[in-house]
Amino acid sequence: MVSKGTSTFEDGEASAYEALGRIVCDNVHAFLASLEFATTKDALVKSGSVEEILNKFLASTDTFAESFCISLARAVRQNALVQETRATPTSTLGSEIRAEAFEALDALVARHSNRTSEVIGQMRQVLGELQDTNVLDAAIDGAAAGWGSRARPWA
């Protein structure tokens, strides 16, 4: 199927490789520039907190992967010699590129997300327990116990 659907445009072939290379460079550059909040020496001072850095970072990675894959898909479709690829919608091709090329990076973020969610769950549980404790109520209960049932025999 692939060989039947191919054509040759040898002059443009090298420029097609270059176009892909340029897209890779531009997107990774832009991503690194957008990561300034996490990758400069005074990142913490500027951002204020580690939480904010992580928060921004998680949002940036997803945006980066999505826009990068769409740019690549567009270029791949435009330059493809394979008819089947040219016929594939850009969004579908973008998803395929993400699934293949970003598999390791997405899995890394997913693992981290799961771990963090787990710890956050535990933190919420502890917070719930903390909010259930009340020193004043305990003191009043204790005092009531002293004045009430336990104290009655001596009263």
Place this chain on the structure above:
Amino acid sequence: MGESSKTLGLMNAALQAGAESEKRKALQQKYKQLRAQALTGALPVVADYLKGLHHLPESVLDYCCAKCFGGDISFEHQHRILNVVQERLGPKLDVALGAALSLPDAERNAKREAAEFAQAARKEASAARWRSIGRAILPNGSRDIKLATAGMAILGLLGAIAILVYRQTDPTPKNPAPFSSTMPQPIRPTILPVHEGTAPIGPKGEQLTQPRPRLGAVANAIATGAESQCARARAPEMGEPLTAAFKLSETKAAKAADTTYYKIAAAKAEEATTMDPECSEAWSLLAYVRYRCAYDICGLGDYSAAREAANKALSLEPTPKIHAAVLRNMARIAAAELKWNEAERLLNDSLSYDPGNHDARSWLADLGIVTNPRPEFIAAVRKVVAGEIIEEEEIKELSLPEMTNLLNAPLARNGRRLNAGPADWFFFCDGSPLGYHLRVDVNSARSPVKNGTPDSANTQLITGLRKRLTSSSTFVE
């Protein structure tokens, strides 16, 4: 009461307070440890991701060139381009990676410096206070100044101990964010809702890869932007109208149809939206309480004000959880207007933002029963309204949501509503396909109750069903 009992009471109070304080301290310690664990685990992800980026150009070019050129691929061209890309990106990636690797150290240093600065500032403030007190009390440089200063220092020490004890007993903020930092908190951006957990779908509808990382859930848990937008509405000095509205909205009135608490809650929620017009949570709550105030079992309520508040909440780009809550409220409104399809669509939408939400799932199940009741369920309801006892075999035929709804049937028989939702309409209203057929039975069943006949059949039914609901998990969907 004798003196001894009072003494014992005081001792008990002190002991109980001490035990509770210890418990709080242990919980606070655990919370700190978990937070440290979360951050320790989270920080390396930045560095790991940047390390992974080193290999990205290779895998991207490999896949894209294969897609582009198929069997006619030129490995020579591909390698040449890959080398150029790596030459250009390599140094920048290394610099970024170095900075990311130093983040944990920077965090520790920043904390230490902040603590040292705070300690120095406290010392200076304390010294300045004592100097001014000394000048005010002993303006002429009395010879007893040293003695007086020492006395005041002891008093100060006692005061400090008292403050310390107070802080240790109740240092937790009312609604602390799970990730709240010890450093000064900037206003954080609210993360836009992300449809997480969905896998990319291929042209034939097949799943192309594992589901996307659930970024939205984590980002939502970390982001406290929503909280900062509601800071005034939650501030104790402003009367905490948002918190008060939440509590009131959950307060149960003696009579189910009594909307007094909802009305007060609506006033408080309106106050909260005036204080913090950008607080989507307050608008969402306002939508809910306005809906409860306007609720009419048979679809005659005016929900325009509730809907207006819900739309306002959605326009503020809320976090996924709040987005889901607003959609659930809109679904309630649609259900109350007897627009079942719209309610179903909204509940499904809300689940895409908050997939694990129990309310949305149980409401969907309710809607399914209302719009398409099974004959077994109808037969069971008929028996209930006729005051007959349902046999064990018949209960086994029912699903959990059907049994839960069946528990409303005795209340229909007695002319009382249990909750606000599709089930009410199902049992009470003329327009209901089932209610219409049951109406005669319901009316005839009501009369003996009016005459004071014991309602033992219903009691047995409820007891039996509740046992079934708690003892069996086979009905859980």
